[in-house]
Structure formats: structure tokens, C-alpha cells
Amino acid sequence: MKLHLSAPPSNLLKSNIEITGSKSESNRLLLLQALYPNISIDNLSNSDDAQVMQKGLQVENGVVDIHHAGTAMRFLTGYFASQVGKEVVLTGSKRMTERPVKILVEALRSLGADITYEKEEGYPPIKIKGKKITKNKVSLPADVSSQYISSLLLIAASLQEGLELELVGKITSIPYIKMTLALLNGVGIRTSFEGNIIKVAPKPNIGATNLVVESDWSSASYFYSIVALCEVDTEITLSAYKKDSLQGDSVLSEIYTQFGVETTFEKNTIVLRKVAHQQMTTINCELQDAPDIAQTIAVTCFGLGIGCHLTGLHTLKIKETDRLEALYVELSKLGAAISVTDNALTLRAGNVIKSDVAIDTYNDHRMAMAFAPLALRTSILINDAEVVSKSYPDFWNDLEKLQIQIKKL
Template sequence: MKLHLTGPENHQIKDAITITGSKSESNRSLLLSALFPNIEITNLSNSDDAQVMAKGLQISQGTVDIHHAGTAMRFLTGYFSAQEGKEVVLTGSKRMTERPIKILVDALKSLGAEISYVQDEGYPPIKIKGQNLVKDKVSLPADVSSQYISSLLLIAPSLENGLELELVGKITSVPYIKMTLALLEEIGVETSFKDNVIKVFPKNEIAPVTLVVESDWSSASYYYGICALAAPGTKITLSAYKQQSLQGDSVLAEIYTSFGVETTFGDNKIILKKTDKEVDMENVFDLANAPDIAQTIAVTCFGLGVGCHLTGLHTLKIKETDRLEALHTELTKLGANISVTDKELDIVPSIGILENIAIDTYNDHRMAMAFAPLAMKTTLKVNDAEVVSKSYPDFWNDLRKLGFDIKEL
């Protein structure tokens, strides 16, 4: 599906959008509910990723195909490794077979897991024969994807002796680790996180509990981008959010003050308002704890004609696509002066955006959604626009509610 986008005619928006639950929280909650059936979940994400996660958890034998869902691949690797009697082959899309999983597999093997590679060493598909894991100590490099770490932490309370996980080096993506630990504590599991050692104590059963999934802050980022590029006076209300969020991407509220967007927290909602504050011409952000919002911020800076220096982006190269190279290619097509390394991105302030450019999305939902706010400044085409269903199936319809003119080509 190819879409043609034009922003609202008056460039000023006043509307409200309800966004479904966080993909990150939903997938963690789904795994915990599979381990402890007393858990109920409300405001579950309607994303493709959450659906394949839920479906995968119901399979005991045979092939589990998680398509493009990287989180599901990592979390289900941990889950099936500790499910004695279950035997599956975990596989996914072509891109998924190019995304490394060796660090997690090695960690699980050191605990006693039985995992083998079906094709290439270190990459999916993998064959898992579930075991009763009794070893309780493991270490990981601290700068790996937090999904490897969370995969181990989520299964830890179901293990006979719990788990002691040592992170070696400087830890990245701390908010995602803390999200996992907070959910464990919410269901009554005892944990500790001191220095670089995380302990999760075993829990045979839990009391009935309901986990309420907060709406997705990554999805909110695109409205921050829209608001930043809109006229002063624009006001967008998003539900359902809380000020004390478990999600690292909630740092958006602070970051976007640099772009003239003010965030007000209300009763389970946030109100974004574009002020007449002068936008900073040079913007430096370390996104090691929130890499998923890098694309949105880069596009926002280009759309505003301001510069940025983004660091902490080393995990972006192994996402749905190499997001740094994809950003470089697509922003250059629009006229940006951009350079990237394997962990940083720089944009030089510029004037003017080329019109009617077709943005390629690389099977990456965030590429489609991060570029959409540029329709506030220029006409835009988005190729393979249906890819948004991975995390936010309602995205294009919600933009129409804000006054975007979106036509299928």
C-alpha cells in the first residue's frame, strides 16, 4: 500500500487520540500471564507484535513463526527454554534470520537450556527443547539489547532457584530493565538491582492480579513530531498515559521542550501544546535509554530546519532494518545534510524540504510513522505503509482524525 500525505490545511490541530497499550509492556505482561495464569491484562496492545506473542505462547510443539517481531523472538526464546516438555522451532521473517541471538542463547545454555541453530550459527531459526533450569547464575555484556536481559528476568521467578544476573560493563537501556522489574514486583515477585547485579527470587504461585498496560509512548512520539512541526496553538490530547511511567520513551516530554512542545499531565492523559518558544538550533541528545524515538527526533529536527547530534544509537543497526542507514538514505532524498556512524547521527541545519518524495519503509513500522509528521511541511508519499500494523494498526486512521489528507495511490 502506497499513501500520499498532506497535512491539515491551517497547520493548527486541536483534537484527541486514544492509543492502545504499550507493545513493550504488553509482551512482558503476556509472558508473565503464561507463567502465572492468575494474571489478567487490560488495555493490551492491538499490534501485530503482541498478537504473534500471544499466539506463540499457546504453542507447545512445532514451528512458532513470529514474523518481524524481534521482542517476541527474544522473549519466547527464554520462555520455551524453561518449559519442560515443550519442543519448538522459533523462526521469523528473512530480516529476523539476520538479527543476532547468540548472546541470549549462550546465556540460556549456561543455565542448562537445550537450544540448537537450524541454519546459521548465532541466528534464528533456533530449535528449543524445554528443560527444567536449575542453575541460577549467569552474566551478559551490559551494553546488549535490553530484550536479552528482560527475556532472562521474565522467566526467572518460574525457575526453581530464581536467577542472579550480572551485567558486565556500562548498562544501556536501563528503563526497559526497570520496566521488567517493576512488572515482576507488581505481581509479587521479589527483586533487587544493585550495582551491576540483578536478582530475581523464585515464586511458585502468585495471588490474582490485574496488570493495566499504559498506552505506548513510542506511538506518542509521532504526535510530538506533528505538534513540533505545527503552528503555535496546536493542542493534541493523548490517552491513556501516566506521569510516573515505566517506559523509557516517556523522556519525550522533556526532550520536545527543545522544539517548543509543552506537555501537561492530566487524568490518564497528556496534552501536547505547541508554544511560540524559539526552537533550539543545535540539539544534543543521548538516546541510549530510548533508542526507539531516534527516528522521530531526527525527522523533527530536519522538518524544523535545525541541527541535531544523537548518540547512544548502537542498537539501531540490528532492528527491523539498519535504522541509521535507512534514516541517512531517506532524509538525504528529502534534502537533508545528514551523516551517521554505527552509533551516532548528525544533521546540519537546513532550509527547505523537497516535495512529493516517496519514503521507503524497509519493513520497519517506525520508518513509516516517524516520517509521516513531515506532511505538516511538505507533500509526501510513503511506500508499504501497511507496515505500521507491527505496533500501531490504527495510525493512518488516527492521522485522518487530526485533519491529514491521506490517499491510497
């Protein structure tokens, strides 16, 4: 599906948008619910990734195809490795078979798991024969994807002796690790995180517990971008959010003050307002703890004609696509002066934005959604626009609520 996007009748917007639960929180809680059936969950994400996770957890034996869902691949690897008697082959899309899983597999093997590679060493598909895991100490490089770490932490309390996890080196993605630990604590599982050592105590059973998933801050980022690109006094209300969020991407509320976006926390909502401000010529952001908002920030800067230097982006190379390279290619097509390295992106300030450029999305939901706000500055085409269903199926409908003009081609 190709969409043509153009500006709303007015760039002074007023609207209310409801966003479903965080994909990150939902998939963690779904795994905990599979281990502890007394847990009930409200406001689950309606994303493809959450649906894939739910379906995968129901499989006893056979092939589990998680498509593009990297979170499900990592989390289900740990889950099935610890489930006695279950035997599955975890596989996914072509891109998924190019995304490394070796570090997690080796960690689980060191605990006694039975995991083998079906094709290329270090990559899916993988065959898992679930067995009782009795060892309780493991180490991982500290700079790997937090999903590897969370995969181990989520199953830890269900193991006979719990788990002691040592992170070797400088830790990255700390907010996602803390999110996992907070969710464990929320269902009564004892944890500690001191220095580079994380401990999770065993807990065989959990009583009846109801949990409510906070809405997704990554999804909120696109509305921050829209407000930044709009006129002063634009106001968009998003629900349901909280000030003490577990999600690392909640740093948006601080970062976007540089673009004149003011965030007000009200009961279960955030109100985004565009206020008068002194526009900067360049912004600098260290995004090691929130790499998923890098695409949104880069496109916001381009739309405003300002430069940016974004660092801490090394994990973007192994996402749904190589997001740094994808940003370089697509922003260049629009007229940007941009350069990327293995962990950074630099955009020079400029006033040129080409119109009616077709943006390729690379099977990456965030490419489609990050570029969509540019419709406020130029007409733009989005190829394979249906890819947004991975995390935010209602995205295009919600943009139409803002009167952004969307036409199927």
C-alpha cells in the same frame, strides 16, 4: 500499500487520540501471564507484535513464526527453554534470521537449556527443547539489547532457584530493565538491582492479579513531532498515560520542550501544546536509554530546519532494519545534509525539503510513522505503509482525525 500525505486545511490542530497499550509492557505481561495464569491484563496493545506473542505462547510443539517481532523472538526463546516437554522451532522473517540471538542462547545454555541452531550459528531459526532449569547464576555483556536481559528476568521467578544475573561492563537501556523489574514487582515477585547484579527470587504461584497496560510512549512520539511542526496553540490530547511511566520513551516530554511542545499530565491523559519559544539552531540528545525515538527526533529536526546530533544509537543497527542507514538514505532523498556512524547521527540545519518524495520503510514500522509528520511541511509518499500494524495499526486512521490528507495510490 502506498500513501500520499499532504497538509491539513489548517496547521492549528485540536484533537483527542486514544492509543492502545504499550507493546513493550504488553509482551512482558503476556509472558508473565503464561507462567502465572491468575494474571489478567487490560488495555493490551493491538499491535501485530502483541498478537504474534499471544499466538506463540499458545504453541506446545512445532514451528513458531514470529515474523518481524524481535521482542517476541527474544522473550519466547527464554520462555520455551524453561517449559518442560515443549519442543519448538522459533523462526521469523528474512530480516529476523539476520538479527543475532547468540548472546541470549549462550546465556540460557549456561543455565542448562537445550537450544540448537537450525541454520547459521548465532541466528534464528533455533530449535528449543524445554527442560527444567536448576542453575541460577548467569552473566551477560551489559551493553547488549535489553530484550536479552528481560528475556531472562521474565522467566527467573518461575525457575526452581530464581536467578542471579551479572551484567558485565557499562549497562545500556536501563529504563527497559527497570520496566521489567517493576512489572515483576507489580505481581509480587521480589527483585533487587544493585551495581551490576540483578536478583530475582523464585515464586511458584501468583494469586489473582489484574494489571492495566499504559499506552505506548513510542506511539506518542509521532504526535509530539506533529505538534512541533504545527502552529502555536495547537493542542492534541493523548490517552492513557501517567506521569510516573515505566517506559524510557517518556523522556519525550522533556526532549520536546526544545521544540516548543509543552506536556501537561491530566487524569490518564497527556495534553501536548505548541507554545511560543526561541527556536534553537541545533539540538543534542543522548538516546542510549530511548533509541526508538531517534527516527522521530531526526525527522522533527529536519522538518523544522534545525540541526541535531543524536548519540547512543548503537542498537539501531540490529533493529527491523539498520535504522541509521535507513535514516541517512531517506532524509538524503528529501534534501538533508546528514551523516551517520555506528552509534550516532548528525543532521545539519537547512531550509530545503523536497516534495513528493517516496519514503521507503524497510519493513520497519517506525520509518513509516516517523516520516509521516513531514506532511505538515511538504507532500510526501510512504511506501508499504501497512507496516505500521507491527506496533500501531490505527496510525493512519488517527492521522486522518487530525485532517492530514491521506490518499491511497
